[in-house]
Amino acid sequence: MSQDRGLPATSYAVLGLLTFGRELSGYELKQWADSTLRFYWTAPAMSQIYTELKRLAERGLVLAREVDGGPSRTTTRYRVSAKGTRELRRWLADSDPGFPLLKHPIALRLLLGHLLDPAQVREMLEAYDAALAAQRRDLQAILDRIPKDPDFEFPAHVARWGLSYYDSENDAVSRVLRALPERVPEPAQADGAAGTGPTR
Amino acid sequence: MSQDRGLPATSYAVLGLLTFGRELSGYELKQWADSTLRFYWTAPAMSQIYTELKRLAERGLVLAREVDGGPSRTTTRYRVSAKGTRELRRWLADSDPGFPLLKHPIALRLLLGHLLDPAQVREMLEAYDAALAAQRRDLQAILDRIPKDPDFEFPAHVARWGLSYYDSENDAVSRVLRALPERVPEPAQADGAAGTGPTR
DNA sequence: CTCTACTATTCCTAACCGGAAGACATTCGA
DNA sequence: TCGAATGTCTTCCGGTTAGGAATAGTAGAG
Secondary structure, three states: HHHHHHHHHHHHHHHHHHOOOOOOHHHHHHHHHHHHHOOOOOOOOOOHHHHHHHHHHHOOEEEEEEOOOOOOEEEEEEEEEEEHHHHHHHHHHHOOOOOEEOOOHHHHHHHOHHHOOHHHHHEEEEEEHHHHHHHHHHHHHHHHHHOOOHHHHHHHHHHHHHHHHHHHHHHHHHHHHHHHHOOOOOOOOOOOOOOOOOOO | OOOOOOOOOHHHHHHHHHOOOOEHHHHHHHHHHHHHHHOOOOOOOOOHHHHHHHHHHHHHEEEEEEEEOOOOOEEEEEEEOHHHHHHHHHHHEEEEEEOOOEHHHHHHHOOOOOHHHHHHHHHHHHHHHHHHHHHHHHHHHHHOOOOOOOHHHHHHHHHHHHHHHHHHHHHHHHHHHHHHOOOOOOOOOOOOOOOOOOOO
16 A cells, blocks of 8 residues: 555556456557546547557556567567566555545536536536436447456446436536526516525 | 637646746645645645746746845745736637546556555555545545635545545445455355355 | 548647645643 | 744646548549
8 A cells, every 4th residue: 555656557557458458559448448438537639648558668567569460561469478467456556546636627616616607507507417427328328338248247347337427417407507597587677686586 | 619729738737737826936835736736736846936937928928026035035926917817818718628538546556456466466456445544534625724714625525535536536446345355364265155245 | 533521640738736845823731 | 933844826848649631552432
């Protein structure tokens, strides 16, 4: 549980993706990352994937192999080395995971709600709700395609965890929406003390 | 909702902190960020705060004022300018918030659970649970100190949102723990078909 | 045969972090 | 009352990460 003298977590994430069997190119790795890692880590930029692979290869944690992908092109494919697996295990066991880091642009904007009018806040939250639903669908689809195989027990756990996160977000949004001053749609009703409804 | 040609979100976050009234020094701003922003954004490094302030000042979004802080020292305090408020409003209204980004080291490690033995996984999750509780306490304390004043309605919403997030994480962890192969401690109780409880 | 989408990789730049360092200030115990 | 810790305030630096765009071959659609 010491602080890690090793690589950044993203390196290990990439390395970890390679422990699920196949030999992958940087490009494929990116696809994978986009459909799995992105839900609870980052989907590293292409450039970063390649940077990581280069570094991992240098340290002997992955093995590169040139494969030809067409007449005048050669694709590099990577797989974990034994050393890579060992190092990954070491990292998992020895290093302090730290606490999750959340960059939540909606929460950030909600914090500044006093600068907007209620309708805008409402709109933003509703848009987020929709995005959330879409994201949830994507993740559900991915979960559905995870083999029941016990080899994929953990990816499945993580996916379910993600789903429950989206559900909780959904609830949170609803709660805020309910607490917000009611919408003002109706034509009737004289104005006056509108903007600042009875606080609570 | 176009893509933003403006500053990075962190700039606006700093700027936003200045819209809650007082005139603050970079140092104070850091304190604030550490106790609020950090829960749903990042707590920017000191160096970054000062960099942002310089940039914001250059663009006329904040106004700097030299105040003396003792006999032979001068502290620079900042407040939003009218232009700053306008720009912040513009940003809130016009730019696409994007989707939250979660960097969840526990989930990442859980994904790679097949490389660890169950006891280690369990340990990790339990440690996370404890950290979660601590974090929740901190946030609760902050919420308690937010004035009931309607000016602070939004910070309070965000804080409650955060609390609900921690609660949901707590549930998620428990669920995973229950789904994991049982621990081996107790002497009594025969084992059997526990690990895979009825799915929902 | 050309256009578009996909595969594959590299490059450049801005954002960001963390630590070191230097100052003065305040507080509190010896 | 002296001095040591501790707290306020700020800058500088190096390194990493992140994101976007540029490049280029390949395969399939029309």
